[in-house]
Amino acid sequence: MQVDWQPVKTYEDIFYHKANGIAKITINRPHKRNAFRPKTVFELYEAFCDAREDTSIGVVLLTGAGPHTDGKYAFCAGGDQSVRGKAGYVGDDGIPRLNVLDLQRLIRSMPKVVIALVAGYAIGGGHVLHLICDLTIAADNAIFGQTGPKVGSFDGGFGASYLARIVGQKKAREIWFLCRQYDAQQAMDMGLVNHIVPINQLEAEGIQWAQEVLQKSPTAIRCLKSAFNADCDGQAGLQELAGNATLLYYLTEEGAEGKQAFLEKRPPDFSQYPWLP
Numbered sequence: 001m002q003v004d005w006q007p008v009k010t011y012e013d014i015f016y017h018k019a020n021g022i023a024k025i026t027i028n029r030p031h032k033r034n035a036f037r038p039k040t041v042f043e044l045y046e047a048f049c050d051a052r053e054d055t056s057i058g059v060v061l062l063t064g065a066g067p068h069t070d071g072k073y074a075f076c077a078g079g080d081q082s083v084r085g086k087a088g089y090v091g092d093d094g095i096p097r098l099n100v101l102d103l104q105r106l107i108r109s110m111p112k113v114v115i116a117l118v119a120g121y122a123i124g125g126g127h128v129l130h131l132i133c134d135l136t137i138a139a140d141n142a143i144f145g146q147t148g149p150k151v152g153s154f155d156g157g158f159g160a161s162y163l164a165r166i167v168g169q170k171k172a173r174e175i176w177f178l179c180r181q182y183d184a185q186q187a188m189d190m191g192l193v194n195h196i197v198p199i200n201q202l203e204a205e206g207i208q209w210a211q212e213v214l215q216k217s218p219t220a221i222r223c224l225k226s227a228f229n230a231d232c233d234g235q236a237g238l239q240e241l242a243g244n245a246t247l248l249y250y251l252t253e254e255g256a257e258g259k260q261a262f263l264e265k266r267p268p269d270f271s272q273y274p275w276l277p
């Protein structure tokens with residue numbers, strides 16, 4: 001399945017396209033196995049915000065450009081270690097950051113379905129990025145793993161606790177403590193991946209899944225996503241779920257009566273709305 005991707009904006013570290021209700025965001029640093037620097041993350045954040053705000057978009061595909069000139073593919077190899085300073089990843093402004101955490105929260109909380117299309121390496125912070133996505137489709141050459149304890153870092157947030165929710169405590173500890181790499185089938189067996197396809201079918205499969213989602217009710221999908229999140233995300237998760245309840249209430253005549261009465265400077269009349277059991 002193919003669509004006619006239209007470029008949205010030109011960036012330095014990513015590509016950003018849209019077509020048929022789908023946004024496609026591609027990390028474009030194949031010479032670094034698509035490792036992210038602060039600029040990459042700022043660009044990703046901007047594109048994801050645009051996709052969230054665009055009411056014609058229901059699904060975002062997140063993927064990595066490739067193959068590199070050496071023939072190898074990567075989804076993302078995590079934080080760019082060559083710009084890692086003493087207190088975080090350092091951008092052109094000289095300020096150390098770990099701004100990927102903002103991106104993780106945006107992907108998780110946006111009321112659209114985000115699908116990771118993983119070809120090649122999803123390693124370190126790149127592995128956490130695919131983990132955060134709602135669904136993951138892997139190419140048959142995909143390789144998954146964490147490297148933190150090997151390279152002097154760790155993600156104790158979603159990268160640890162949400163990973164454990166998905167693969168279980170024992171397996172999550174194995175993944176982090178041993179820093180092994182796992183192939184697509186092993187990742188599938190752990191529940192990290194929804195589907196595996198040959199590399200040349202990865203994007204078409206992603207489009208197919210996106211189109212299936214797009215046939216469904218946007219409100220049902222947004223409430224379900226926030227309900228899944230609420231289970232793990234504490235008060236922030238409840239805030240998301242409750243925000244959707246408020247949205248639905250605004251859409252009722254009962255909710256509108258309160259606002260209308262205030263604007264008309266009269267007492268509200270809720271008498272026609274039953275106290276349902």
Ligand code: S0N
Pocket residue numbers: 031032033035072077078079080081082098100101121123124125126128147148151152153154155156157159
């Ligand atoms: C991906 C790997 C396994 C691929 O191996 P392969 O195929 O042998 O290729 P290489 O020759 O190693 O790499 C090709 C070129 O790409 C460069 N490169 C690859 N990865 C990175 C990277 N992460 N940073 C910078 N450059 C990278 C290589 O240097 C090489 O370049 P040339 O050709 O010029 O030599 C293998 O590359 C690999 O293991 N990469 C490193 C993976 C890694 O350790 N990533 C960092 C892990 N940590 C994070 O991501 C932390 C960030 C984070 O998200 C976070 C979040 C929340 C809280 C805390 C953190 C945190 O931990 O800080």
